[in-house]
Amino acid sequence: QSVLTQPPSASGTPGQRVTISCSGSSSNIGSNYVYWYQQLPGTAPKFLIYRNNQRPSGVPDRFSGSKSGTSASLAISGLRSEDEADYYCAAWDDSLSGYVFGTGTKVTVL
Amino acid sequence: EVQLVESGGGLVQPGGSLRLSCAASGFTFSNYAMNWVRQAPGKGLEWVSYISSSSSTLYYADSVKGRFTISRDNAKNSLYLQMNSLRDEDTAVYYCARDFEDNSGYHFPFGYWGQGTLVTVSS
Numbered sequence: 001q002s003v004l005t006q007p008p009s010a011s012g013t014p015g016q017r018v019t020i021s022c023s024g025s026s027s028n029i030g031s032n033y034v035y036w037y038q039q040l041p042g043t044a045p046k047f048l049i050y051r052n053n054q055r056p057s058g059v060p061d062r063f064s065g066s067k068s069g070t071s072a073s074l075a076i077s078g079l080r081s082e083d084e085a086d087y088y089c090a091a092w093d094d095s096l097s098g099y100v101f102g103t104g105t106k107v108t109v110l
Numbered sequence: 111e112v113q114l115v116e117s118g119g120g121l122v123q124p125g126g127s128l129r130l131s132c133a134a135s136g137f138t139f140s141n142y143a144m145n146w147v148r149q150a151p152g153k154g155l156e157w158v159s160y161i162s163s164s165s166s167t168l169y170y171a172d173s174v175k176g177r178f179t180i181s182r183d184n185a186k187n188s189l190y191l192q193m194n195s196l197r198d199e200d201t202a203v204y205y206c207a208r209d210f211e212d213n214s215g216y217h218f219p220f221g222y223w224g225q226g227t228l229v230t231v232s233s
Contacts (some may be wrong), residue, residue, distance in 0.1 A: 035220065044231060056210060
């Protein structure tokens with residue numbers, strides 16, 4: 001059961017900017033870092049964003065993260081066909097003493 | 111290169127047991143915390159369990175607490191998940207995942223993932 005809520009889908013044409021929201025509570029996003037993961041069809045998830053807005057080396061700067069209060073967002077600018085994937089947010093939850101993932105957002109490139 | 115290879119999945123009857131393994135290579139295994147994350151067919155990601163680098167700290171999702179046990183053998187560079195009293199809803203691909211370490215030496219979760227192993231619970 002997901003504690004973090006994401007929109008089920010998002011879409012855009014090549015070159016556009018797409019934003020995905022992730023809504024939580026004071027026990028998770030409100031008090032801990034947010035992480036983002038990309039899962040291409042049929043593959044394992046890939047680490048995209050850590051510490052709310054930091055990118056590991058190798059992740060294009062088209063991907064950016066932000067956090068405000070109990071919500072976070074992932075933005076994909078200059079959308080490309082290879083960005084078509086499922087995206088998940090995650091955070092530690094102090095009340096549950098465990099990690100929680102978002103419900104996931106499927107991004108479609110039109 | 112960091113490599114994580116899960117094994118041990120398969121078909122098991124409800125109430126049965128299974129032990130998953132994750133073989134790590136390409137890094138000093140004993141320096142990193144590890145997690146198990148699962149994904150039911152067509153569903154989203156669900157965190158299952160965490161183990162610190164020295165095994166001193168363990169965490170479990172409520173959905174598996176009391177039934178699953180996470181462990182590691184740093185001498186064998188291996189992570190394990192003992193799954194007992196399996197239920198239909200435990201059917202999923204199980205991934206092991208290693209922490210990511212940034213340039214300052216801080217660790218963050220789920221930085222590297224294995225390819226997963228499928229567990230099917232069905233009679």
